[in-house]
Amino acid sequence: MSRTNLFGTSRDGLAAVFAEVGEPAFRAKQVYAWLYHRRARSIAAMANLPKALRTALEERYEVRWPEVQERALSFDGTRKYLFRLDDGATIEAVYLPEDDRRTICISTQAGCPLKCAFCLTGIAGYKRNLKPAEILGQVATVMEEHPVAATHPHRDEGDPFPWNIVMMGMGEPLLNYDATVASLRVLLDPDGFGVPARKLTLSTVGILPALEKLAAEPARPNLAISLHAPDPGLRRALMPIEEKYAMGDVVDAALRYPVPRGGRVTFEYVLLGGVNDQAAHARALARRLAGRHVKVNLIPLNPAPDIPFRAPSPEAVDAFGALLAEAGVRVSVRRARGQDILAACGQLHLKKAAAAAATSRP
Numbered sequence: 150m151s152r153t154n155l156f157g158t159s160r161d162g163l164a165a166v167f168a169e170v171g172e173p174a175f176r177a178k179q180v181y182a183w184l185y186h187r188r189a190r191s192i193a194a195m196a197n198l199p200k201a202l203r204t205a206l207e208e209r210y211e212v213r214w215p216e217v218q219e220r221a222l223s224f225d226g227t228r229k230y231l232f233r234l235d236d237g238a239t240i241e242a243v244y245l246p247e248d249d250r251r252t253i254c255i256s257t258q259a260g261c262p263l264k265c266a267f268c269l270t271g272i273a274g275y276k277r278n279l280k281p282a283e284i285l286g287q288v289a290t291v292m293e294e295h296p297v298a299a300t301h302p303h304r305d306e307g308d309p310f311p312w313n314i315v316m317m318g319m320g321e322p323l324l325n326y327d328a329t330v331a332s333l334r335v336l337l338d339p340d341g342f343g344v345p346a347r348k349l350t351l352s353t354v355g356i357l358p359a360l361e362k363l364a365a366e367p368a369r370p371n372l373a374i375s376l377h378a379p380d381p382g383l384r385r386a387l388m389p390i391e392e393k394y395a396m397g398d399v400v401d402a403a404l405r406y407p408v409p410r411g412g413r414v415t416f417e418y419v420l421l422g423g424v425n426d427q428a429a430h431a432r433a434l435a436r437r438l439a440g441r442h443v444k445v446n447l448i449p450l451n452p453a454p455d456i457p458f459r460a461p462s463p464e465a466v467d468a469f470g471a472l473l474a475e476a477g478v479r480v481s482v483r484r485a486r487g488q489d490i491l492a493a494c495g496q497l498h499l500k501k502a503a504a505a506a507a508t509s510r511p
């Protein structure tokens with residue numbers, strides 16, 4: 150019989166495990182710290198547990214992170230991970246180093262059911278929700294493989310190279326609400342991963358009932374909303390979810406969302422050449438957002454052969470940003486990263502799927 154994975158278990162779940170075997174409650178706390186704060190890779194490594202307890206636990210439990218199937222390193226330092234899960238599903242995470250911080254982009258679903266017209270994950274289809282162990286395992290793996298080097302120039306200045314986490318990989322986190330919130334609790338917990346709330350951003354198209362629920366959670370991350378169009382008509386053409394959750398309501402809900410201290414709601418806007426990148430679009434977007442405590446992140450499309458859109462021209466990106474800035478809307482432009490390693494969302498997973506299909510052909 151296969152052993153139960155302790156990794157991914159919540160604080161309460163661990164309390165129940167230890168109550169059941171008749172161990173005192175502080176053991177559950179120790180194991181929680183080993184799993185998520187020190188990120189031990191085995192029960193044997195949990196040095197402050199009595200040897201007999203470790204042996205007993207090992208009979209029924211183990212510590213298992215998702216298996217890395219492939220790593221791809223870009224010339225710009227971006228590193229992309231392809232994980233292969235127990236049922237063969239593959240998901241992606243990305244490590245993105247910058248001068249003064251590093252970011253981990255993680256997935257919350259294998260595939261995605263939303264079918265946004267420009268997104269490869271949607272084109273590839275939906276498989277299933279990820280479990281907390283699979284979400285947290287992406288973070289644990291990337292963190293373990295990137296300790297701060299002893300030679301880091303700012304090593305002595307406190308947290309010299311802080312982690313940021315973005316739930317912007319494959320899938321829609323708010324369609325996997327329970328596992329996403331369970332993961333957020335552990336990531337934000339000072340006794341767990343200890344990531345500050347303003348450094349953890351959940352990106353969503355705006356699944357309204359789930360967004361309202363998240364707004365009432367104590368473990369609340371910063372929020373990014375995938376908008377991508379200034380008006381409902383164009384948004385509907387790009388994002389089928391607009392039929393169900395209209396952008397006016399999504400924007401209102403986002404503006405009500407209590408962001409963590411020091412954070413602000415971001416609206417993401419993928420620029421598609423000739424489609425939503427014109428001056429009229431920028432002006433309409435500015436009218437919606439001017440005077441609000443938000444920012445807009447412009448994302449030039451990461452093109453790929455299967456995506457039926459082209460990237461915007463650099464001039465269009467500049468002009469779009471300038472129009473927003475003139476209207477008083479805070480704006481940033483996402484730099485393309487890791488293009489040499491297929492780091493655009495969903496590409497590595499698709500390449501693998503295509504290769505598997507090719508080799509299984511008779």
Ligand code: SAH
Nearest residue numbers: 268317318320321352353354375417450451
């Ligand atoms: N489902 C969530 C999170 C995953 S997508 C959401 O939609 O927000 C994270 C971001 O990447 C979204 O804003 C998404 O629209 C964007 N994105 C998807 N495909 C892209 C592509 N080919 N180029 C640039 N951005 C893309």
